[in-house]
Amino acid sequence: MTKIKVNNYVKHSPPQPQAPAGMMPPKFRINLALNESPYPPSPKAIEAYQETVKVLNRYPNYTSAELRLVLGEKYGLDDRKIMCAAGTEQILSYIARAYIGEGDEVIHPKYGFMVYRFNIAMQGGISVPVEHDDFIINVDYILDAVTDKTSVVILDNPGNPTGTYVPYDDIKRLRAELPQHILLVLDAAYAEFAYEDDYDAGLELVDKYENVIVTRTLSKLYGLSGLRVGWAYSTEEIINTLLHLKGGFNVSKPAQTAGAAAVLDQEYADECRDKCRAGIDYLTAELRAMGLNVTSSVCNFIMLHFPDGRDQMKNTNDYLKDNGIMVGPLGAYDLPASLRITVGTDAENQAFIRAMKDYLGK
Structure with a gap:
């Protein structure tokens, strides 16, 4: 059977994953993976x-x-x-x-x-x-x-x-x-x-x-x-x-x-920005106090590095997922021992830090 010709660049590019429509993705109570705003629009x-x-x-x-x-x-x-x-x-x-x-x-x-x-x-x-x-x-x-x-x-x-x-x-x-x-x-x-x-x-x-x-x-x-x-x-x-x-x-x-x-609505935007920056400062300080390496960030997310490498990152990520918290592994960026954490609300940030402390025994 003759196949329809596919552009080589499309053929060799990774497809976006797509589950069957009837298969719902797992639900996380806290999503800190996609650099979204934790706050509703204005x-x-x-x-x-x-x-x-x-x-x-x-x-x-x-x-x-x-x-x-x-x-x-x-x-x-x-x-x-x-x-x-x-x-x-x-x-x-x-x-x-x-x-x-x-x-x-x-x-x-x-x-x-x-x-x-x-x-x-x-x-x-x-x-x-x-x-x-x-x-x-x-x-x-x-x-x-x-x-x-x-x-x-x-x-x-x-x-x-x-x-x-x-x-x-x-x-x-x-x-x-x-x-x-x-x-x-x-x-x-x-x-x-x-x-x-x-x-x-x-x-x-x-x-x-x-x-x-x-x-x-x-x-x-x-x-x-x-x-x-x-x-x-x-x-x-x-x-x-x-x-x-x-x-x-x-x-x-x-x-x-x-x-x-x-x-x-600049006033509302400024409020959201200030809360995000405060959240970033909180996450950075708490994670560094656990002995983890955090790259200083001016964005609404931080990059967290694990000193013991890929396995420590994977095990931590698995623990977070098991506790309903989604974060972003950075293996696709050639950073296999790192996670990206989006800032959440105060309650979400605190829940994430509690989970990290529980896992690391801090």
Whole structure:
């Protein structure tokens, strides 16, 4: 029997796991695995969402006009240079399809968001991972990796799963020393959590240079993971290129209206951010007091390392699962002795710490 031909890059990429529809996944009383917000969206976003339900018989605005206008006003940006999509992952896939070709080299952090490698492979590109210094990216390593085959540099800043960040002065130097024909992608999904004085998402670089795109999301601080809203800021030329790939009506009406309301409710966002930072400080201090190694994080998650290696990590993770707590093993990131822990509510954080103490006998 002749088989339907499958693109080689699809064939050799790992599929997303999918259980039979009738098989429900295990339920965890505490989910600290996916870097979601532990808090519900802004009450104003919920109200906007509920109002939108009344007109779901109508298609959403094709260009996410209201949301783009709100984002432009909030950050002082030209809304013509903003595009919205169903999550940042969708925008990153557009970037890959538009700017990565067969044999192109794409530089990215070794411990960066795993979607980068998938997108590169799907386009026939060559992944060029660069090392970290104590889980912090050194931009000199990126610059040293540039060749005449480099087409794109992708940098998640702050990083996932590391939780670390590259100071803005280094980002500006990277842009200044990068050849003009190479696209610099700054994935700032966790920018809202990083309020250190020397951090910046890099939006202003878009208005100074022709080869920068910054991607953002409303999934994290704004608590809209379930609605899938991402956005990007770049030159009109780059945005128009990506719009060639955009499907029709890809951002739902509820996502657009709730997203705009969430962005406008800065007071609520600040409250959530402050509670998340306090939770990160608590988790870090408690775990270090147990003798565990925690990478300092500016995000809504921490990276926890086990001194006795993979088996200690696996046994700890199994114990947590048995006690209804889900966290994120990092074997897929080539960190087999590490876990990523998303900050939860105070009660969830305390329950996690109790479970860790019980398991370790502390």
